Amino acid sequence: MMTAAENTEKTPMSGAPKIDFDRFRPTRSAIQRRNVMDRFMWVLIAVAFVIACIPLVSLLWTTIVNGAKRLNLNFLSYNMTGVVGGSQTPSGGYGGVLHAIIGTLEITAGAMIISIPIGLMCAVYLVEYSNRGKLATTISLLVDVMSGIPSIVAGLFAFSMFTILLGPGTINGFEGSVALSLLMLPTVVKSCEEMLKIVPNDLREASLALGVTKQRTITKIVLRTALPGIVSGAILAIARVIGETAPLLMTAGFIASTNVNLFSGQMTTLPVYVYQEYSKLNANCPPNADATCVTTIPMERAWAAALVLIVIVLLLNLIGRIVAKVFAVKTER
Amino acid sequence: MGQRIDVNHENIYYGDFLAVEDVNINIEPNKVTAFIGPSGCGKSTVLRTLDRMHEIIPGAHVEGEVLLEGKNLYDKDVDPVAVRRDVGMVFQRPNPFPTMSIRENVLAGVRLNNHHLAKSDADDLVEWALRGANLWEEVKDRLDNPGIGLSGGQQQRLCIARAVAVHPQVLLMDEPCSALDPISTLAVEDLINELKSDYTIVIVTHNMQQAARIADYTAFFNLKAVGQPGHLEYFADTITMFNNPQNEEAERYISGRFG
């Protein structure tokens, strides 16, 4: 049975160097060192984790404790019209964030609708079509660069663009969406690109070999496989912009009443609201005011609105998670 | 009916690297042709040029002609997608779609091309394809489980079922059985035997017994030295190839066989 070896005059091992393996045996100290290293890294990683937790927990805790104070149904169902100083409104509240919630949702949705398709398709181009050519390298470099555009510059850009297109002083929610989409795009492209890259090539080949067009291979196999990653990338991108303040002050403006029209009139968003309330710091009460007049109300509103913003983000995340879970790649065994 | 393939003066490149040189081969319709040869000699590479899968590798390209029923696949007006629809392929490594259930995996080729299959048709197709790949009994109760949850061998059989389900004219298989146990292998070989009445089949294999068992024709690829391009050394009907090869290299390679 072992005849085959005899047929070949030259076995592969002839001419192989002689190795004294005992020299490579791990010494006790080497093993010790490796175990120490392993444990050390474990500790280091755990410590990194704990250290990071401190500020993050503090941040959440502060927001929740301060925000919960004024967060109630009244706060969620009224806007800021007719709110004067620290006085109570006829409904028994102190104004609210209904208009800002609507503004945030609409403007962010607008930004999503612009940037997610473009960003995703750009990532598709980079990963699926470009063959890593010059153009692609340039684009992905520029995407990185784009991620460094200061948000305020994005605001200036959108503002100037609308000034040129629609006349001076144009301010509306959509303008804010445009500014935000500029900030969102690079995040979308980058994270989608990374997610597409890790889809195994095997799957593309399998699909192409079934006579499926490239477009369907991409949409039905590649994007589908990467979907959970794309969703969390999109959420990351939304997260990147949902808290923007500076560009929205410039482009979407600030208004106390509710405006549901994204394309006309100023719109308040939650971060802008938080910032404006923080800037007010204290409210005044008329000299003869009764106990219902609260001078610290602006700061309390700021924290409450911050909490609302976090809750909205939380809900978005939750939706994203569910989507990701439903479409998750059934884990390999 | 299966279709014939004629390869004329084919040079295959990865970028600037000439991987396989001057291949000329006539693959008969409704026959099984096996590619054998040492590792790295370019069997997979040649196989992949037969359904234009080669060109999806960046920089890879092909010179020469591949005629499918006389029509050059590499003509300008030929749509590679259409080619791949007619020429099915099974890979060396099992690659079921991880997002799909077993059932969906089998139907992928049909569904991805936007066909709306009635449920009962789909059920029939799934059963037919899975039986063909000798997987039906093992998975019939869990068709909706993810395909990736199967063992390696099961996964490969699933991939064969998937390729077969689109009823190609030609079926290319790159070592389809290398991850299969003998019983599954046997079933696949039976399947190949069955299919060849309708289709043309090309199979890459390391297992010379397998080639001897199932192939009507055998192509022996070789390479002069590492770094040199591979080439088609000898092509003959299987009986000649294994009993009385007219080529010294082929004889040496085949006599090195065992068992």
Add this chain to the structure above:
Amino acid sequence: MGQRIDVNHENIYYGDFLAVEDVNINIEPNKVTAFIGPSGCGKSTVLRTLDRMHEIIPGAHVEGEVLLEGKNLYDKDVDPVAVRRDVGMVFQRPNPFPTMSIRENVLAGVRLNNHHLAKSDADDLVEWALRGANLWEEVKDRLDNPGIGLSGGQQQRLCIARAVAVHPQVLLMDEPCSALDPISTLAVEDLINELKSDYTIVIVTHNMQQAARIADYTAFFNLKAVGQPGHLEYFADTITMFNNPQNEEAERYISGRFG
């Protein structure tokens, strides 16, 4: 010297799913033991419990004992890392480290213990291991190229070289040749033969000829039905197993062999 392995009453789970039931087997030192059996019967699973690779799958766990020279691998005080140092493993699918060159891949394991390997030692080691895997001639001029640039078969041989380079006491191989051509397979088999004078070798294979050629003992695994746990059906020295099996199932399986 190789070490003996005794497996006592081993049950292997994936989460709640009992994949393999009540395995009892004595693996002799300095011998080659082959695992055969139909796909999905748990050969790979059992093999992976011998170097505690099984437990890295979330939820996977093992009941029973695996004694390496009388010491239970699953004792509380045993470090799985140390176990895997002494028990090498080669996988079904080639898995070279994609960012490393061929040379670095071979040295990967050795470097873990010997940070500062003298260049000449490293060179010798690389050559020795690559020759052992019959890859030296093909790659000696491009040792600094990435390991994944090789063809499938070349990659698998690279992985064997990598496992061998750390010079383990026991070598586990999960279908190491399923992606190899006959010449490479032969070389690996020769290597196994050579290595067994120093090491204990366990190999999973679908190729019964291979088992018959290289194994001293053969274990036949089977499963009653799909979804049922696999089990060790029959264990015997290879000559008995293939010529005169005392087990009906084993005989049926083996007689189904071909070639």
Add this chain to the structure above:
Amino acid sequence: MSSQDKTVVQPVGGKTADKVFRGVAYACGILILVVLAAVFLFLFFRAWPLIGGDQAANSKTVSSFTGGKADNFWSYVLPLLFGTVLVSLLALLIAFFVSIGIALFISHYAPKKLATALSYVVDLLAAIPSVIYGLWGGLILVPAIYPFWNWVANHLGWIPLFEGPAANPSRTVATVAVVLAVMILPIITSMSRDIFMQTPRLHEEAALALGATKWEMIRLAVLPFGKSGIVSASMLALGRALGETMAVLMILSPGLNYSIKLLQASQNQTIAANIAAQYPEANDLGVSTLIGTGLILFLITFVVNFIARKLTEKATA
């Protein structure tokens, strides 16, 4: 085997769809170039009066911004640039290692349940708006961190970076860097975690089977696999830090020096925060000057990314 005789109809078209899809993908790629060019041109034209305008007026504008400290654009923008880069790099330095640590903790160390919970928290934190970081940083962290900075100044004051006395309240570069680090931490973590989780099991097993410890397995299989992702994530985070406006604006006490005294107030300012601070009260020429500084920031981001890219290219080649 009934379906054997089913005629599988030729698949419907798809060729046009294919072409359109490809075209759209291309167009979107190009669009990025166009948008960026538009932003650049816009910045350039708005900043043009700095070059082409009346230099005396420019100089007056700059001195009005700085109370006479600087009288030309460069002596205005360079300290700002220095401050921007200093703050961002510090933040990245702090956040990078911690993030990778957390990402590994989630992907490879923590039990599955905990990991899921943590992932969730991280994703959530990535979405906390910078105003809230500003609020928290300015109102909670600044007083809370003073004792620590004071300790550092007293014990490590011999290192120029930590030269005392530590400012109280600590509205300093050090504090801002910490806030920015906390802010970008979830970004890096979230992205690297996703990548780490995708490490092929094959490679992890290969490493473990060689007798690698967990950490060695991470070094051999996980980190090399995740490298390009980590770099992208860091660049994304750096970009965010470079351009962060509100948090810096609400916390940092600005100055116009080339100073590395991290613990002292009124040493540096960042470009973005400076624009936000000056814009509301700026006249036309003032806005031009501010946009000019924005343009510089834009160019710096370009250079930083370019260098980072070259470095990773070299490392992976």
Add this chain to the structure above:
Amino acid sequence: ACGDNSAAKTDNNASSDSTAKAAPVSGDFQGAGASSQQAAVEAWIAGFQGSNPDAKIAYNPSGSGAGVQTFLTGATAWAGSDKALADNEVEQSKSVCASGSAFDVPVYISPIAVVFNLKGVSDAGKHINMDAATIAKIFDGKITKWNDPAIAEQNKDLKLPDTDITVVHRSDKSGTTQNFVSYFKDVTPDNWNYDLSENWPNEVGQGAKGTSGVISTVKQADGTIGYADFSQVGDLGTVAVKVGEKYNVISAKAGSKVIEDSKQDTTVTGDNRVVIKINHATKADGAYPIVLVSYDVVCPAYKDAKQAEFAKAWLTYVTSDEGQKAAQDAAGTAPLPASLKTKVAKSIEAIKTK
């Protein structure tokens, strides 16, 4: 619209009486400008809408500079500003207004407090007495200890600790800063050698963004001193400033007094403008000299008659007793002195509504 807080009934009655003379204005109107005006403007909008329920008014507190810039593009009906228009802005406005050039009128007076946080003093509710020179020296970093003789001398009855002084100033461009330092320039120029600017000129102490930033920074540490709008002082200590021979504590009334004692700036170009030249060196009894005058900027004629109607009605309301009271209640501002009102009313009359 949805979520609006409908105005209180009492408001409705009160306003309908006093502004019965003019027909209600209706439409969408926008303003932008000084963020410091926000609280007052909120109150005015609420009050104005009481009698003009169909007017929708938005005020964007984007900053004085940005507000004026926006106004000069014609996008807003009025701008709120912490400072009077510059000459070139008046010139520019000619292209926006239907005829004539834009003008500004004062809408309220807001005293600027010098706030401090010092253990044993501010938390005991006590004031510290200082003269202009001392304040200037502190803010210029020349006096660095709370028990510096210069301070101690003026505060014989206080026990001042040996604490370092931490100066807190605005880090953003600010009308408050400009008004604050112009007090030094006018009263003690030898101790303030910087150009007048809206930016803080030196690097003494710490800068903070906005009034709210200054206040919260001052609150965060012992020994801090800063300046901020009176309405935001809260429970911080305030400096009593020397006027004549007395130290006067800040109050709305005391702020009004200095304006009563100030003249109109007649050097400004453009018609209808009412710009106050604040007499920081006032000796008036009980006056508090550090104040800021806030202006509204409007056109004498608008291309859109509705806008003109609104501008006129708006300014009329804002400068009325009712409007001034609303601002005082909501924002803690000091009302315009009676002496100014006629001039202001005359300018408002100049707005052409037909």
